[in-house]
Amino acid sequence: MLYKEIHIGKFIKERVDENEITIERICKFLGKDEGAIEAMYDSKSMDTDLLLRWSKLLEYDFFRLYSSHLILYAPPSAINKSQQKSEKTPYFRKNIYTQEIKDFIMKRILSGEMTQSEVIKEYSIPKSTLHRWLQKSDNVNG
Structure with missing residues (x-):
C-alpha cells in the first residue's frame, strides 16, 4: 500500500468490497443515499466525523493511513524539533513505526x-x- 498519495474514497471502496458490505447497510449506517455513498468513493478527502463512521462500519482505522504518511513523508527536522518544544506544540516522532509501515518498507527492499x-x-x-x-x-524467514 502506498502512503504518499492518499485517496481515501478508493481505500474505503476497496475495504467495502473486501468485506462485501451491502450498499443498503452502508446507507442505513451513514444515513446517506446511494448517490452520496458513490460520491464518497470518488472523494480524495472527507470530513473526519464521516471518516470515523466509516472506520467503525468497516472495522478499520482509516486515520492510520494519514499517520503512516506523516511518519514516512513528513518527519520533523532537527530545527523544527527545537522550535516545537519551545512553543509547546505537538510534534510527530518518527521513531514510532507501525507494523504496516515496517512491512511496507521491508517489501520495497526485499x-x-x-x-x-x-x-x-x-x-x-x-x-x-x-x-x-x-x-x-532474516530470523523469521531463516
Whole structure:
C-alpha cells in the first residue's frame, strides 16, 4: 500500500468490497443515499466525523493511513524539533513505526524496488533501525 498519495474514497471502496458490505447497510449506517455513498468513493478527502463512521462500519482505522504518511513523508527536522518544544506544540516522532509501515518498507527492499540506502534517505529511517528490521526478517524467514 502506498502512503504518499492518499485517496481515501478508493481505500474505503476497496475495504467495502473486501468485506462485501451491502450498499443498503452502508446507507442505513451513514444515513446517506446511494448517490452520496458513490460520491464518497470518488472523494480524495472527507470530513473526519464521516471518516470515523466509516472506520467503525468497516472495522478499520482509516486515520492510520494519514499517520503512516506523516511518519514516512513528513518527519520533523532537527530545527523544527527545537522550535516545537519551545512553543509547546505537538510534534510527530518518527521513531514510532507501525507494523504496516515496517512491512511496507521491508517489501520495497526485499522486492528490489528500493535499496537500503534509498530507504534511509527517502524516509529518514535510521540505519540501525533498518538493520534491526532486516535482522528480524532474516530470523523469521531463516
